[in-house]
Structure formats: structure tokens, C-alpha cells
Amino acid sequence: MVKSNHRYPTSTDVARLAGVSQSAVSRTFTRDASISTALREKVLAAASELGYRPNALPGIMQGQRSHMVAIVIGGMYNPFYAQVLDFLTRKLQSKGQQVLLSRVESDHALDGAIDQIARYRVDAVVSALAVITDETAQKFSAARIPVVAFNNHTKASWVNSINSDNVSAGRHAADLFIDKGLSSLGFIHGPQASPAEIERFQGFTQRLIECGMPAPLESTGDYSYSGGQDALRHMWKNKKKPTGIFCANDLMALGAMDILRHELKLSVPEDVSIIGYDNIDISSWLGYRLTSFDQDIESMTSRAVELILNNDLDRDSSIITITPTLIKRESTG
Amino acid sequence: MVKSNHRYPTSTDVARLAGVSQSAVSRTFTRDASISTALREKVLAAASELGYRPNALPGIMQGQRSHMVAIVIGGMYNPFYAQVLDFLTRKLQSKGQQVLLSRVESDHALDGAIDQIARYRVDAVVSALAVITDETAQKFSAARIPVVAFNNHTKASWVNSINSDNVSAGRHAADLFIDKGLSSLGFIHGPQASPAEIERFQGFTQRLIECGMPAPLESTGDYSYSGGQDALRHMWKNKKKPTGIFCANDLMALGAMDILRHELKLSVPEDVSIIGYDNIDISSWLGYRLTSFDQDIESMTSRAVELILNNDLDRDSSIITITPTLIKRESTG
DNA sequence: TTGTAAGCGTTATCAG
DNA sequence: CTGATAACGCTTACAA
Numbered sequence: 102m103v104k105s106n107h108r109y110p111t112s113t114d115v116a117r118l119a120g121v122s123q124s125a126v127s128r129t130f131t132r133d134a135s136i137s138t139a140l141r142e143k144v145l146a147a148a149s150e151l152g153y154r155p156n157a158l159p160g161i162m163q164g165q166r167s168h169m170v171a172i173v174i175g176g177m178y179n180p181f182y183a184q185v186l187d188f189l190t191r192k193l194q195s196k197g198q199q200v201l202l203s204r205v206e207s208d209h210a211l212d213g214a215i216d217q218i219a220r221y222r223v224d225a226v227v228s229a230l231a232v233i234t235d236e237t238a239q240k241f242s243a244a245r246i247p248v249v250a251f252n253n254h255t256k257a258s259w260v261n262s263i264n265s266d267n268v269s270a271g272r273h274a275a276d277l278f279i280d281k282g283l284s285s286l287g288f289i290h291g292p293q294a295s296p297a298e299i300e301r302f303q304g305f306t307q308r309l310i311e312c313g314m315p316a317p318l319e320s321t322g323d324y325s326y327s328g329g330q331d332a333l334r335h336m337w338k339n340k341k342k343p344t345g346i347f348c349a350n351d352l353m354a355l356g357a358m359d360i361l362r363h364e365l366k367l368s369v370p371e372d373v374s375i376i377g378y379d380n381i382d383i384s385s386w387l388g389y390r391l392t393s394f395d396q397d398i399e400s401m402t403s404r405a406v407e408l409i410l411n412n413d414l415d416r417d418s419s420i421i422t423i424t425p426t427l428i429k430r431e432s433t434g
Numbered sequence: 435m436v437k438s439n440h441r442y443p444t445s446t447d448v449a450r451l452a453g454v455s456q457s458a459v460s461r462t463f464t465r466d467a468s469i470s471t472a473l474r475e476k477v478l479a480a481a482s483e484l485g486y487r488p489n490a491l492p493g494i495m496q497g498q499r500s501h502m503v504a505i506v507i508g509g510m511y512n513p514f515y516a517q518v519l520d521f522l523t524r525k526l527q528s529k530g531q532q533v534l535l536s537r538v539e540s541d542h543a544l545d546g547a548i549d550q551i552a553r554y555r556v557d558a559v560v561s562a563l564a565v566i567t568d569e570t571a572q573k574f575s576a577a578r579i580p581v582v583a584f585n586n587h588t589k590a591s592w593v594n595s596i597n598s599d600n601v602s603a604g605r606h607a608a609d610l611f612i613d614k615g616l617s618s619l620g621f622i623h624g625p626q627a628s629p630a631e632i633e634r635f636q637g638f639t640q641r642l643i644e645c646g647m648p649a650p651l652e653s654t655g656d657y658s659y660s661g662g663q664d665a666l667r668h669m670w671k672n673k674k675k676p677t678g679i680f681c682a683n684d685l686m687a688l689g690a691m692d693i694l695r696h697e698l699k700l701s702v703p704e705d706v707s708i709i710g711y712d713n714i715d716i717s718s719w720l721g722y723r724l725t726s727f728d729q730d731i732e733s734m735t736s737r738a739v740e741l742i743l744n745n746d747l748d749r750d751s752s753i754i755t756i757t758p759t760l761i762k763r764e765s766t767g
Numbered sequence: 768t769t770g771t772a773a774g775c776g777t778t779a780t781c782a783g
Numbered sequence: 784c785t786g787a788t789a790a791c792g793c794t795t796a797c798a799a
Contacts, residue, residue, distance in 0.1 A: 155793075363721070444777085495793085
């Protein structure tokens with residue numbers, strides 16, 4: 102069996118076959134290039150015979166933009182991030198951009214990823230990481246790559262941020278519980294150092310204090326379903342149990358709900374009310390009906406793509422804040 | 435404000451700053467290249483001062499492999515595909531490959547995607563599409579790009595397939611229901627032309643017939659949660675209702691379960707047993723505990739990456755079959 | 768409208 | 784070990 106050598110045909114191959122110059126081939130595949138119909142036809146025939154597709158790499162080397170955008174993400178298990186990735190990818194592709202996907206275990210593993218990404222001369226990077234330290238953000242600056250980051254508060258140059266208004270959401274969650282007359286409240290944290298979760302907690306607590314209520318009981322998860330389960334079990338070891346719990350994200354809220362219902366045989370919302378964050382699809386399912394804050398992924402990702410395409414990234418780093426919408430469902434009665 | 439021009443520094447820039455030749459810079463960043471420590475130090479100092487990262491593009495143009503692999507996917511809403519993407523990306527990256535992500539609405543929209551992918555000279559393409567027609571597969575051949583496809587049965591050259599043993603799973607599902615003594619069964623289809631779902635149905639039906647049972651009641655969804663809901667509602671319009679339902683995937687099974695429980699006030703598994711396919715995380719959650727077939731994403735993706743890295747793709751197109759594991763949970767009692 | 772030739776930033780080859 | 788030089792496959796002046 103002959104091992105085919107899988108070489109992409111070049112414009113020169115096409116030119117030779119068509120009996121024209123290499124420039125003619127280039128022009129055929131360049132918009133608005135002046136070329137006669139006759140020549141173009143000859144070239145197209147030869148091109149399709151060889152299965153020729155122009156090579157984007159030389160153009161990039163000549164200083165054109167690569168039309169590649171890297172998306173750095175920490176995982177797709179959380180449907181929220183899967184959806185962010187889905188939206189971003191579709192929007193970028195519809196604008197003629199390619200997506201270079203970089204899956205990273207943690208903020209720490211980002212260094213190696215940056216090196217790789219930079220080698221391919223991407224035009225920009227979108228970070229959908231839950232945690233990004235100032236130090237890490239600086240590395241992008243060092244690599245001279247413009248960055249758009251979600252839920253991140255570094256004020257490094259080259260780094261633009263698009264954030265959810267977490268503090269205000271935390272306050273709204275508090276109000277919802279207070280209006281229901283609940284007096285004993287709890288908060289389930291995400292992993293440490295996640296700026297989003299810190300703000301959600303601060304807003305929530307601030308509002309409770311303002312209303313003369315005690316600070317919430319606390320427990321910590323890792324943003325996962327089982328993390329939420331563990332956090333709830335841990336919280337229930339206290340003498341005092343909350344009757345309303347605000348969770349830093351939906352996945353943990355769903356885990357907490359399931360432990361309440363299936364392990365502790367308590368009823369949601371009759372015994373305990375729950376609020377989550379992200380409004381992932383599952384939260385609307387009939388088995389859960391979780392009250393949650395919708396982050397409006399549609400506009401967050403649109404703004405990100407706008408920033409990249411308008412090439413505003415070279416200018417001052419900006420921070421865009423998007424207000425989440427509270428979606429009330431049965432988990433709060 | 436000065437608009438920075440965001441130009442990546444070149445090896446020549448580094449060479450000039452370090453006072454050495456451009457070759458020296460290249461050698462510094464090439465493994466196993468012979469260069470003195472003294473020179474290397476000088477180069478590294480200059481490189482880090484400028485934030486230099488070698489440009490991968492020229493090397494690719496010189497015939498090196500691009501170390502880019504495209505993943506074509508139809509969406510990440512289904513956690514199964516999100517997980518496939520996650521595994522593939524991690525494995526490829528750990529082998530030094532970059533991932534070019536291509537999100538496609540349907541098999542039909544693949545043409546444009548192929549053109550774009552080909553321009554970037556990827557080494558191979560992994561298709562995680564639920565549906566891929568022979569015609570589409572041929573387009574990859576035409577573009578001379580080696581392909582590894584999941585759950586696809588085209589026998590085109592350049593296309594390798596990794597499939598779940600759907601027929602055998604369908605038969606097992608039938609056996610499970612039969613062993614429980616259920617006599618009235620149903621099947622919820624995925625979208626038409628999805629080869630996986632057709633085989634699951636065939637195996638299921640075959641086995642029923644073999645055991646002298648009537649063919650299952652049928653209804654069709656679109657692989658989504660709400661599609662499963664609609665399919666179940668539709669199925670319940672029949673006079674005859676099934677007491678056991680095999681669904682072409684988990685998402686539809688979960689939708690069907692929720693309609694049974696929350697809309698029809700029936701109990702699972704007491705009134706109706708349910709079996710799904712994919713064994714997504716949610717299926718193990720306390721609120722569902724769905725019996726399902728695990729596709730072993732770990733080995734499917736490993737095999738795919740092996741095929742790509744060993745460059746076996748140039749040879750005969752092969753079909754690898756992986757046997758799914760039945761995970762019994764409470765939805766079947 | 769067409770062809771020729773320079774140049775993009777590397778790696779690989781070849782002298783020194 | 785080191786530096787010059789020729790590719791790689793395009794795009795873009797420049798010439799015809």
C-alpha cells in the first residue's frame with residue numbers, strides 16, 4: 102500500500118497545472134483583485150482538481166492579522182462555561198475568526214499555555230477562567246497579547262475585563278430572603294481567590310448587616326455538584342441550620358438541593374430556600390426549578406467579541422460591568 | 435495616548451539586542467541544538483527583555499507538521515459532547531498539539547468550516563458530530579485532511595471511525611426490560627440520519643422480536659432535554675402506554691423522566707422504567723439516578739489521539755469499536 | 768490585466 | 784560552536 106504523503110497542494114502547483122503564473126492563482130483567491138474571468142476559470146478548474154486551499158500562514162507572516170483568537174478555559178464540566186465557550190466560538194467564527202482552544206487546569210498552569218498560544222500569533226486571548234491572578238495577567242502583557250477576561254479584576258495593561266455585577270446580585274439575594282421573612286441564612290462559597298465569589302459573598306453579607314441581621318453561616322465548595330453536596334453536609338453539622346442559602350454558583354446549589362431533599366429528607370423551598378448563580382439550563386428543569394442569577398452570556402460574549410474585532414484592545418484597558426437578572430423559580434417558593 | 439502597535443518581536447530583534455546572529459537565537463529555542471552556554475544566556479536575556487516567543491508559522495511553512503488539530507463539534511449544550519471536547523483537548527495539549535475549535539450548526543454547514551480549517555494547515559481533524567454524511571466525509575478527503583470521526587460509518591479514505599457498539603447496547607437495554615417482566619416498551623429516537631441512534635433502535639427492536647415481543651412504541655426527539663419532554667408527551671397520546679422506555683441519549687431520557695414525574699404524576703421506576711445513553715454526570719445525580727450506557731469517553735478519545743499522533747491516518751481507514759458499559763441505577767428499579 | 772521579484776520569520780544546510 | 788544563506792508559500796509592489 103502506498104503511503105500517501107498528505108501534502109497540501111500549493112498555489113505554484115495550481116499555477117503549473119493551469120499554465121498561468123502563481124500570482125494569477127493568488128489573485129483568484131483574493132477578494133477585489135483584478136483578474137479576467139477567463140484566467141479565473143482556468144485557475145479554479147486546476148485548483149479544484151488538486152483540492153487546493155490557500156495557505157493562510159504566509160499572509161500572517163507578512164503582518165496580516167492571523168484571525169486566530171485563543172480561548173483559555175478551565176474546563177467544560179460546568180455548563181456555564183460550556184455555554185460561554187459555545188457562544189464565543191460561534192460569534193468569533195461568524196466574524197471570520199478561528200478559535201484556538203486552550204484548556205488549562207488552573208491559573209497556575211497558564212504559563213505553558215501562554216507560550217504555546219503566542220507561538221501561533223493569535224490576535225487576542227479571551228480568558229474564561231474563574232480565577233486569574235494579577236501575576237498571570239502580567240504574563241499576557243509580557244507576551245504582548247491583548248486579553249479580554251471574564252470576571253476578573255486585574256488592572257494590568259493589555260487586559261480588558263467583562264464582569265458580572267456580583268455585589269449587587271449578592272444584595273438582591275439577601276433582599277429576596279429577607280422579604281420572605283427568613284432569618285437564618287447561609288452562603289456556600291466557591292474556591293478561594295475567585296474574585297466573583299468573593300464579591301457575591303460581600304454583597305450578600307453587607308445587605309444582611311445593613312438590615313440588622315447576623316452574618317450568614319458559611320461553607321465552602323469547589324463550584325462542582327459534589328462540592329455543593331459536601332458543603333451542605335458540612336453546614337448541617339452546625340447546631341444552627343439556615344432556612345435560606347445563597348450559593349456562589351448553580352452547580353453547587355443543585356448539589357445542595359439534592360442533599361437536602363434526598364439525604365436529609367427536607368423540602369425545598371418549604372424547609373429551606375435556595376438561590377444559585379449562572380442560571381444554567383439545568384436550573385430550569387422540572388426536577389429543580391432553581392432561583393438563580395442570569396449572567397446574560399449573550400451580551401457578555403458579544404462585548405468580548407466587539408472588543409477584539411474593533412481592536413480597542415491596544416488602548417486603555419477597560420472594565421465592562423453587566424448586570425445579572427434574577428430569575429425567580431420554585432426553589433424560593 | 436500612544437497606540438501600541440502590538441507587534442510580536444522577532445528572532446532578528448533578539449539577535450540585534452544580544453549582539454549575535456539570528457541563527458544563534460533559533461538554536462537557543464531548538465531542542466538538542468548545539469550552542470554554548472554563554473551564547474544561550476545572552477540570547478535568553480535579550481529574549482525575555484523583549485518578551486520574545488518563537489513564531490511557529492515559518493516552521494510549518496517549511497514542511498513541519500503544524501501541531502494543530504481541528505475539532506469539529508456541533509455544540510456543547512449536551513454535556514456528553516462537552517466532555518468529549520474536554521478530554522480531547524487535554525490529551526492533545528499534553529502531547530504538544532494545539533486545538534483549533536470549529537463549532538458547526540449542522541453537517542450541512544461543514545463545507546465552510548473545512549475551507550477555513552484547511553487554510554491553517556491542521557495536521558488532522560477530529561469530528562465529534564452526531565451526524566456526518568458520506569458526502570461530507572468526502573469533502574475532507576478532497577481537502578486532503580485526515581479525519582477521525584466519532585459514531586460515524588462512512589467508509590471514505592482519509593476517514594477513520596471510532597464507534598460505540600450501539601447495536602449490542604440496544605440489545606442489552608431490551609434484555610434489561612425483558613428481565614424485569616415489562617411487556618410494553620417504547621423507544622425515543624434522536625434526530626433522523628444519526629447513525630448511532632439508528633443502530634441503538636435496531637439492536638433494541640431486534641432483541642424484542644427475537645423474544646417474541648411486539649416492536650416498541652416510537653417517538654422522536656432532537657437529543658435535547660426539551661426534545662425528550664416533547665417526545666414523551668407525544669408518546670403518551672397513544673392508547674397504549676409503555677412501562678419501559680429506552681432513549682437514544684441521556685438528555686432526552688431526563689426530559690422524559692421529568693414529564694412523567696412532574697406533569698403526568700407517574701413514578702419512575704415504579705410506573706415506568708427508563709434507560710438512557712451516554713452516562714453524563716447529571717444521570718448520576720440524586721434527583722435522577724438514571725440507568726445508562728457509558729460510552730467510555732476516556733478510551734474513545736485516547737484512541738483518537740493515538741491515531742492522530744501515530745500518523746496512521748494516511749493508511750487504510752479503520753473502524754474501531756468500543757463496547758459501552760451498562761450502568762444500572764434506580765430508574766430501572 | 769498579467770507576470771516578475773522582494774520579503775515575511777523561521778529552520779536547515781553548509782562553510783568556517 | 785557559530786554565522787551566512789537558501790528555502791517554505793504566500794501577498795504585495797512594481798513592471799510590462
